[in-house]
Amino acid sequence: MINKAVVLLSGGLDSTTTLYYAKKQKYDCYCLIFDYGQRHKKEIISAKKIAKLNSCHYYIIKFTLPWRGSSLIDGGLQIPFHKANQIGKTGVPSTYVPARNTIFISFALSLAETIGAESIFIGANAIDFSGYPDCRPEYYRQFNKLVSTAIPGKKIKIHTPLIDKTKAEIIRLGKKLNVPFELTWSCYSGGRLPCGKCDSCILRSKGFQEANS
């Protein structure tokens, strides 16, 4: 029997590698894509392309947070720029969306319960990351405990295969898994080309440099 998995797919490098990781393990993957008022739709377009390329089932959940509160969903706020060695070390940056991963995982849980999937995959990473609190291992340990009380009798588990990897390690893993990096989109801004200056661009670029060195 093929096991089903729900994969949170943002269209970025990490979540795409996570999808390929889950596929490598022979899961029948149901991708969950969120349209939550991001500054741009580039990552959603990437996510859809990647899901289609892999003939995955996919769902797009659309919502807006009317209270905003993050530069990632509020065009009136400035995306912050840090030097590479400052990223994740100057407190939680303004790109953090309050409780975003909690919201995403809740929807994943709903889908998993409905289709009978026992696995949820998320590409969260706590090494080369921006310091978001909902990317840390302790948060996922606790969420798995919540899941066991929220949905008794079913064994649904959240998997975070990239949590302790550096960006370079993720890229090396992605290469092994034949991840089409050219289809992924990481930049926080929505220009025609990646800005090269935001935290996400810097982490990505640094990762490729290290992975290739």
Added chain:
Amino acid sequence: MINKAVVLLSGGLDSTTTLYYAKKQKYDCYCLIFDYGQRHKKEIISAKKIAKLNSCHYYIIKFTLPWRGSSLIDGGLQIPFHKANQIGKTGVPSTYVPARNTIFISFALSLAETIGAESIFIGANAIDFSGYPDCRPEYYRQFNKLVSTAIPGKKIKIHTPLIDKTKAEIIRLGKKLNVPFELTWSCYSGGRLPCGKCDSCILRSKGFQEANS
């Protein structure tokens, strides 16, 4: 200083009593109303009326679950009818929406974090209820643990003041707090008048009978 609270308001008897309970404790209440593809909009209309009556801030979050899976959001499925003494005792009924409360609380968490509220109120009840797993005390205990890791440095707590009360006790509390019961809507169906036959109608009617006897 007036403390802020996020109150999950469905427009039903329990959540409205919970709002009045929070207001009695002098919280500045921010109501969160969900438009998630319910069979009817009656409860949303009720919730808005109640929030406005109390001059509360309120937000409506709109989303749909494309995978459906519940008779509460899938008009093609039949709402189940039970006898009063069977409700909550025949397994989880088809009105259960997978992970619904987890989704609702995640949004509440996002709002609480954004506005600096330390309290989230939800009218969950585990006595006269339909047997939904996400209405039980253990689930909320675990969610509070998750919150402390999801949002470090902030003390946000989920309060469930009705969790161990019978429907009659909730109604008596509501009476004391001057809850406008006539504005609340509990029926799962969306007729002009409550159907009187669904679990929610039966629990409500039984509660009023017991509270008045």
